[in-house]
Amino acid sequence: MANDYDATARNVGVDAIATVGLRWAAHTGDPGGANSATNEVAGGSPAYARKAVAWNTASGGEATQNGDVVLDIPAGTTVTYLSLWNAAGTVRYLKKSVTAEAFGSQGTYTVKGTTSKLDLNDA
Numbered sequence: 001m002a003n004d005y006d007a008t009a010r011n012v013g014v015d016a017i018a019t020v021g022l023r024w025a026a027h028t029g030d031p032g033g034a035n036s037a038t039n040e041v042a043g044g045s046p047a048y049a050r051k052a053v054a055w056n057t058a059s060g061g062e063a064t065q066n067g068d069v070v071l072d073i074p075a076g077t078t079v080t081y082l083s084l085w086n087a088a089g090t091v092r093y094l095k096k097s098v099t100a101e102a103f104g105s106q107g108t109y110t111v112k113g114t115t116s117k118l119d120l121n122d123a
Contacts, residue, residue, distance in 0.1 A: 010061030010120040017118050018055035018063050020086050021093040024111050025050045026071050027081035031095045039081070044074025044106055050085060053111070055118065065116040071109045078102040079109050 005013075025031075025040055026048070032038035041048045054066040073079060083095045101109060 005061075005120070007061055011058040013120050014058035014061060014063045014118045017093055018058070020091070021055070021084040021118070022052060022087045023050040023085040023089065024053050024069050024071065025083045025085055026073065026079045026109055027083060027095075028078055029080055030097075031081055031083045031092065035090065035092050037083070037089075037092070040083075041071075041073060041077055041079065044072055044077075046072045046106075048072050048074060050089065052087075053084070058118075061121040062117045062119040065111065065113040067113040069111040069113075069116075071111070073103045073107050073109050075103060075105045075107075082111065 025037065027039040028041060029039035048071065051069045051071050053069050055063045056066050057063065078100050079098065080100045081095055081097055084093045085091065
């Protein structure tokens, strides 16, 4: 039997993830299994680093990102995955494949606040 959580339960779940999923990371390939950071971007000037994210309160089973998050990406890098981590960088909460974006020179990858969301809805 499938679970059919109501909106209140989905909101509680999303808000719980939002309180701990506090850093975006970029990857050049699949980050791997649980808590793995395989293929994470490195290097550049300014140097690549995971960046902080804040989330709006959940509604309808989803929470939208509160503003854009900009990651510094070094030349010669192609971003194909993002991952969401706790502040300590020890627990990964999700990984997501993204449309590949190649950087011939130093640049930035923007995780858009208008389109990024945590979602626990079935669809």
